[in-house]
Amino acid sequence: MKIVVASANPAKIRAVQQALSQVFTGHTLQCSGQNTPSGVSAQPMNSAETLQGALNRLQAIASDAPGADYYVALEAGLDGDCSFAWVAISHQGRISKTRSASLPLPPAALVAIQQGEELGDIMDRMFAQQNIKQQGGAIAMLTNHILTRSEVYKQAIILAMIPFIKPELF
Incomplete structure:
Protein backbone atom coordinates (compact mmCIF):
# COMPACT_ATOMS: atom_id res chain seq x y z
CA MET A 1 0.00 0.00 0.00
CA LYS A 2 1.46 3.36 -1.05
CA ILE A 3 1.04 6.36 1.27
CA VAL A 4 2.36 9.82 0.47
CA VAL A 5 2.70 12.48 3.16
CA ALA A 6 2.57 16.13 2.12
CA SER A 7 5.68 16.95 4.16
CA ALA A 8 9.36 16.12 4.42
CA ASN A 9 9.20 16.54 8.21
CA PRO A 10 10.36 13.25 9.81
CA ALA A 11 7.99 13.70 12.79
CA LYS A 12 4.98 13.89 10.46
CA ILE A 13 6.12 11.00 8.26
CA ARG A 14 6.80 8.86 11.35
CA ALA A 15 3.34 9.64 12.74
CA VAL A 16 1.65 8.64 9.48
CA GLN A 17 3.70 5.43 9.21
CA GLN A 18 2.94 4.43 12.80
CA ALA A 19 -0.77 5.30 12.62
CA LEU A 20 -1.44 3.55 9.33
CA SER A 21 0.59 0.52 10.39
CA GLN A 22 -1.93 0.13 13.21
CA VAL A 23 -4.89 0.66 10.90
CA PHE A 24 -3.61 -1.71 8.21
CA THR A 25 -2.09 -4.53 10.24
CA GLY A 26 -0.72 -7.25 8.04
CA HIS A 27 -0.21 -4.94 5.05
CA THR A 28 3.14 -3.76 3.74
CA LEU A 29 3.18 0.03 3.73
CA GLN A 30 5.37 2.18 1.55
CA CYS A 31 5.23 5.56 3.28
CA SER A 32 7.14 8.51 1.85
CA GLY A 33 7.09 12.25 2.33
CA GLN A 34 7.52 15.15 -0.01
CA ASN A 35 7.95 18.83 0.79
CA THR A 36 4.65 20.43 -0.20
CA PRO A 37 3.65 24.10 0.08
CA SER A 38 0.74 24.96 2.34
CA GLY A 39 -0.27 28.15 0.54
CA VAL A 40 -0.88 29.81 3.92
CA SER A 41 1.39 31.73 6.28
CA ALA A 42 4.34 29.87 7.83
CA GLN A 43 2.56 30.14 11.20
CA PRO A 44 -1.20 29.85 10.66
CA MET A 45 -2.95 31.97 13.26
CA ASN A 46 -6.42 30.38 13.42
CA SER A 47 -8.27 27.15 12.77
CA ALA A 48 -9.61 28.17 9.36
CA GLU A 49 -6.18 29.12 8.02
CA THR A 50 -4.66 25.95 9.46
CA LEU A 51 -7.33 23.76 7.85
CA GLN A 52 -6.84 25.56 4.54
CA GLY A 53 -3.11 24.82 4.74
CA ALA A 54 -3.77 21.10 5.25
CA LEU A 55 -6.27 20.99 2.38
CA ASN A 56 -3.90 22.92 0.10
CA ARG A 57 -1.10 20.47 0.89
CA LEU A 58 -3.42 17.54 0.26
CA GLN A 59 -4.47 18.86 -3.14
CA ALA A 60 -0.87 19.64 -4.13
CA ILE A 61 0.54 16.26 -3.11
CA ALA A 62 -2.21 14.36 -4.93
CA SER A 63 -1.30 16.11 -8.18
CA ASP A 64 2.49 15.96 -7.58
CA ALA A 65 2.63 12.27 -6.65
CA PRO A 66 -0.14 10.40 -8.47
CA GLY A 67 -0.86 6.75 -7.81
CA ALA A 68 -0.85 6.60 -4.02
CA ASP A 69 -3.52 4.72 -2.10
CA TYR A 70 -3.65 7.41 0.58
CA TYR A 71 -2.47 11.01 0.75
CA VAL A 72 -1.99 12.59 4.16
CA ALA A 73 -1.48 16.26 5.01
CA LEU A 74 -0.88 17.76 8.44
CA GLU A 75 -0.83 21.48 9.17
CA ALA A 76 0.01 22.88 12.59
CA GLY A 77 -1.35 26.24 13.66
CA LEU A 78 -2.86 28.27 16.46
CA ASP A 79 -6.32 28.52 17.87
CA GLY A 80 -6.40 31.21 20.54
CA ASP A 81 -3.61 30.45 23.00
CA CYS A 82 -3.16 26.82 21.88
CA SER A 83 -1.26 25.01 19.18
CA PHE A 84 -2.88 22.11 17.32
CA ALA A 85 -2.92 20.52 13.87
CA TRP A 86 -5.45 19.70 11.21
CA VAL A 87 -5.05 16.30 9.54
CA ALA A 88 -6.54 15.75 6.09
CA ILE A 89 -6.50 12.36 4.35
CA SER A 90 -7.53 11.54 0.81
CA HIS A 91 -8.39 8.06 -0.49
CA GLN A 92 -9.98 7.42 -3.89
CA GLY A 93 -11.10 11.04 -4.15
CA ARG A 94 -12.73 11.13 -0.70
CA ILE A 95 -11.39 13.44 2.00
CA SER A 96 -11.58 13.02 5.75
CA LYS A 97 -10.25 15.56 8.23
CA THR A 98 -9.91 16.03 11.96
CA ARG A 99 -8.05 18.10 14.52
CA SER A 100 -5.39 16.99 16.94
CA ALA A 101 -5.39 17.68 20.65
CA SER A 102 -4.61 21.29 21.59
CA LEU A 103 -1.47 22.30 23.44
CA PRO A 104 -1.60 25.44 25.63
CA LEU A 105 1.35 27.69 24.89
CA PRO A 106 3.33 29.80 27.36
CA PRO A 107 2.51 33.53 27.23
CA ALA A 108 6.08 34.38 26.11
CA ALA A 109 5.69 32.04 23.12
CA LEU A 110 2.38 33.63 22.18
CA VAL A 111 3.94 37.10 22.26
CA GLN A 130 17.80 22.83 17.47
CA ASN A 131 15.03 21.83 15.09
CA ILE A 132 12.48 20.77 17.73
CA LYS A 133 9.70 20.76 15.15
CA GLN A 134 11.25 17.79 13.34
CA GLN A 135 11.74 15.92 16.59
CA GLY A 136 9.38 15.78 19.57
CA GLY A 137 8.00 19.26 18.94
CA ASN A 144 8.79 16.81 29.76
CA HIS A 145 8.71 14.27 26.90
CA ILE A 146 5.56 12.52 28.19
CA LEU A 147 4.03 13.21 24.76
CA THR A 148 5.62 13.92 21.40
CA ARG A 149 4.41 15.66 18.29
CA SER A 150 4.33 12.33 16.43
CA GLU A 151 2.22 10.68 19.15
CA VAL A 152 -0.40 13.41 19.12
CA TYR A 153 -0.46 13.44 15.32
CA LYS A 154 -0.73 9.64 15.27
CA GLN A 155 -3.95 9.77 17.27
CA ALA A 156 -5.46 12.43 14.98
CA ILE A 157 -4.46 10.44 11.87
CA ILE A 158 -6.21 7.34 13.18
CA LEU A 159 -9.32 9.41 13.94
CA ALA A 160 -9.26 10.89 10.42
CA MET A 161 -9.15 7.33 9.05
CA ILE A 162 -12.54 6.41 10.58
CA PRO A 163 -14.55 7.03 7.37
CA PHE A 164 -12.13 4.73 5.52
CA ILE A 165 -12.09 2.08 8.26
CA LYS A 166 -15.91 2.03 8.50
CA PRO A 167 -17.02 3.27 5.05
CA GLU A 168 -20.46 1.68 5.44
CA LEU A 169 -21.23 4.26 8.13
CA PHE A 170 -20.16 7.23 6.03
Missing part, protein backbone atom coordinates in the same frame (compact mmCIF):
# COMPACT_ATOMS: atom_id res chain seq x y z
CA ALA A 112 6.79 35.94 20.00
CA ILE A 113 4.30 34.35 17.60
CA GLN A 114 2.33 37.60 17.44
CA GLN A 115 5.61 39.29 16.50
CA GLY A 116 5.96 36.98 13.50
CA GLU A 117 8.08 34.09 14.74
CA GLU A 118 7.27 30.42 14.13
CA LEU A 119 6.57 28.17 17.12
CA GLY A 120 9.41 25.76 16.31
CA ASP A 121 11.98 28.57 16.34
CA ILE A 122 10.58 29.91 19.61
CA MET A 123 10.76 26.48 21.26
CA ASP A 124 14.33 26.02 19.99
CA ARG A 125 15.28 29.25 21.73
CA MET A 126 13.25 28.65 24.92
CA PHE A 127 14.73 25.18 25.44
CA ALA A 128 18.19 25.74 23.89
CA GLN A 129 17.52 23.08 21.24
CA ALA A 138 6.80 21.84 21.43
CA ILE A 139 4.59 19.10 22.90
CA ALA A 140 7.63 17.09 24.02
CA MET A 141 9.35 20.09 25.53
CA LEU A 142 6.27 21.32 27.39
CA THR A 143 5.26 17.87 28.72
Whole structure:
Protein backbone atom coordinates (compact mmCIF):
# COMPACT_ATOMS: atom_id res chain seq x y z
CA MET A 1 0.00 0.00 0.00
CA LYS A 2 1.46 3.36 -1.05
CA ILE A 3 1.04 6.36 1.27
CA VAL A 4 2.36 9.82 0.47
CA VAL A 5 2.70 12.48 3.16
CA ALA A 6 2.57 16.13 2.12
CA SER A 7 5.68 16.95 4.16
CA ALA A 8 9.36 16.12 4.42
CA ASN A 9 9.20 16.54 8.21
CA PRO A 10 10.36 13.25 9.81
CA ALA A 11 7.99 13.70 12.79
CA LYS A 12 4.98 13.89 10.46
CA ILE A 13 6.12 11.00 8.26
CA ARG A 14 6.80 8.86 11.35
CA ALA A 15 3.34 9.64 12.74
CA VAL A 16 1.65 8.64 9.48
CA GLN A 17 3.70 5.43 9.21
CA GLN A 18 2.94 4.43 12.80
CA ALA A 19 -0.77 5.30 12.62
CA LEU A 20 -1.44 3.55 9.33
CA SER A 21 0.59 0.52 10.39
CA GLN A 22 -1.93 0.13 13.21
CA VAL A 23 -4.89 0.66 10.90
CA PHE A 24 -3.61 -1.71 8.21
CA THR A 25 -2.09 -4.53 10.24
CA GLY A 26 -0.72 -7.25 8.04
CA HIS A 27 -0.21 -4.94 5.05
CA THR A 28 3.14 -3.76 3.74
CA LEU A 29 3.18 0.03 3.73
CA GLN A 30 5.37 2.18 1.55
CA CYS A 31 5.23 5.56 3.28
CA SER A 32 7.14 8.51 1.85
CA GLY A 33 7.09 12.25 2.33
CA GLN A 34 7.52 15.15 -0.01
CA ASN A 35 7.95 18.83 0.79
CA THR A 36 4.65 20.43 -0.20
CA PRO A 37 3.65 24.10 0.08
CA SER A 38 0.74 24.96 2.34
CA GLY A 39 -0.27 28.15 0.54
CA VAL A 40 -0.88 29.81 3.92
CA SER A 41 1.39 31.73 6.28
CA ALA A 42 4.34 29.87 7.83
CA GLN A 43 2.56 30.14 11.20
CA PRO A 44 -1.20 29.85 10.66
CA MET A 45 -2.95 31.97 13.26
CA ASN A 46 -6.42 30.38 13.42
CA SER A 47 -8.27 27.15 12.77
CA ALA A 48 -9.61 28.17 9.36
CA GLU A 49 -6.18 29.12 8.02
CA THR A 50 -4.66 25.95 9.46
CA LEU A 51 -7.33 23.76 7.85
CA GLN A 52 -6.84 25.56 4.54
CA GLY A 53 -3.11 24.82 4.74
CA ALA A 54 -3.77 21.10 5.25
CA LEU A 55 -6.27 20.99 2.38
CA ASN A 56 -3.90 22.92 0.10
CA ARG A 57 -1.10 20.47 0.89
CA LEU A 58 -3.42 17.54 0.26
CA GLN A 59 -4.47 18.86 -3.14
CA ALA A 60 -0.87 19.64 -4.13
CA ILE A 61 0.54 16.26 -3.11
CA ALA A 62 -2.21 14.36 -4.93
CA SER A 63 -1.30 16.11 -8.18
CA ASP A 64 2.49 15.96 -7.58
CA ALA A 65 2.63 12.27 -6.65
CA PRO A 66 -0.14 10.40 -8.47
CA GLY A 67 -0.86 6.75 -7.81
CA ALA A 68 -0.85 6.60 -4.02
CA ASP A 69 -3.52 4.72 -2.10
CA TYR A 70 -3.65 7.41 0.58
CA TYR A 71 -2.47 11.01 0.75
CA VAL A 72 -1.99 12.59 4.16
CA ALA A 73 -1.48 16.26 5.01
CA LEU A 74 -0.88 17.76 8.44
CA GLU A 75 -0.83 21.48 9.17
CA ALA A 76 0.01 22.88 12.59
CA GLY A 77 -1.35 26.24 13.66
CA LEU A 78 -2.86 28.27 16.46
CA ASP A 79 -6.32 28.52 17.87
CA GLY A 80 -6.40 31.21 20.54
CA ASP A 81 -3.61 30.45 23.00
CA CYS A 82 -3.16 26.82 21.88
CA SER A 83 -1.26 25.01 19.18
CA PHE A 84 -2.88 22.11 17.32
CA ALA A 85 -2.92 20.52 13.87
CA TRP A 86 -5.45 19.70 11.21
CA VAL A 87 -5.05 16.30 9.54
CA ALA A 88 -6.54 15.75 6.09
CA ILE A 89 -6.50 12.36 4.35
CA SER A 90 -7.53 11.54 0.81
CA HIS A 91 -8.39 8.06 -0.49
CA GLN A 92 -9.98 7.42 -3.89
CA GLY A 93 -11.10 11.04 -4.15
CA ARG A 94 -12.73 11.13 -0.70
CA ILE A 95 -11.39 13.44 2.00
CA SER A 96 -11.58 13.02 5.75
CA LYS A 97 -10.25 15.56 8.23
CA THR A 98 -9.91 16.03 11.96
CA ARG A 99 -8.05 18.10 14.52
CA SER A 100 -5.39 16.99 16.94
CA ALA A 101 -5.39 17.68 20.65
CA SER A 102 -4.61 21.29 21.59
CA LEU A 103 -1.47 22.30 23.44
CA PRO A 104 -1.60 25.44 25.63
CA LEU A 105 1.35 27.69 24.89
CA PRO A 106 3.33 29.80 27.36
CA PRO A 107 2.51 33.53 27.23
CA ALA A 108 6.08 34.38 26.11
CA ALA A 109 5.69 32.04 23.12
CA LEU A 110 2.38 33.63 22.18
CA VAL A 111 3.94 37.10 22.26
CA ALA A 112 6.79 35.94 20.00
CA ILE A 113 4.30 34.35 17.60
CA GLN A 114 2.33 37.60 17.44
CA GLN A 115 5.61 39.29 16.50
CA GLY A 116 5.96 36.98 13.50
CA GLU A 117 8.08 34.09 14.74
CA GLU A 118 7.27 30.42 14.13
CA LEU A 119 6.57 28.17 17.12
CA GLY A 120 9.41 25.76 16.31
CA ASP A 121 11.98 28.57 16.34
CA ILE A 122 10.58 29.91 19.61
CA MET A 123 10.76 26.48 21.26
CA ASP A 124 14.33 26.02 19.99
CA ARG A 125 15.28 29.25 21.73
CA MET A 126 13.25 28.65 24.92
CA PHE A 127 14.73 25.18 25.44
CA ALA A 128 18.19 25.74 23.89
CA GLN A 129 17.52 23.08 21.24
CA GLN A 130 17.80 22.83 17.47
CA ASN A 131 15.03 21.83 15.09
CA ILE A 132 12.48 20.77 17.73
CA LYS A 133 9.70 20.76 15.15
CA GLN A 134 11.25 17.79 13.34
CA GLN A 135 11.74 15.92 16.59
CA GLY A 136 9.38 15.78 19.57
CA GLY A 137 8.00 19.26 18.94
CA ALA A 138 6.80 21.84 21.43
CA ILE A 139 4.59 19.10 22.90
CA ALA A 140 7.63 17.09 24.02
CA MET A 141 9.35 20.09 25.53
CA LEU A 142 6.27 21.32 27.39
CA THR A 143 5.26 17.87 28.72
CA ASN A 144 8.79 16.81 29.76
CA HIS A 145 8.71 14.27 26.90
CA ILE A 146 5.56 12.52 28.19
CA LEU A 147 4.03 13.21 24.76
CA THR A 148 5.62 13.92 21.40
CA ARG A 149 4.41 15.66 18.29
CA SER A 150 4.33 12.33 16.43
CA GLU A 151 2.22 10.68 19.15
CA VAL A 152 -0.40 13.41 19.12
CA TYR A 153 -0.46 13.44 15.32
CA LYS A 154 -0.73 9.64 15.27
CA GLN A 155 -3.95 9.77 17.27
CA ALA A 156 -5.46 12.43 14.98
CA ILE A 157 -4.46 10.44 11.87
CA ILE A 158 -6.21 7.34 13.18
CA LEU A 159 -9.32 9.41 13.94
CA ALA A 160 -9.26 10.89 10.42
CA MET A 161 -9.15 7.33 9.05
CA ILE A 162 -12.54 6.41 10.58
CA PRO A 163 -14.55 7.03 7.37
CA PHE A 164 -12.13 4.73 5.52
CA ILE A 165 -12.09 2.08 8.26
CA LYS A 166 -15.91 2.03 8.50
CA PRO A 167 -17.02 3.27 5.05
CA GLU A 168 -20.46 1.68 5.44
CA LEU A 169 -21.23 4.26 8.13
CA PHE A 170 -20.16 7.23 6.03
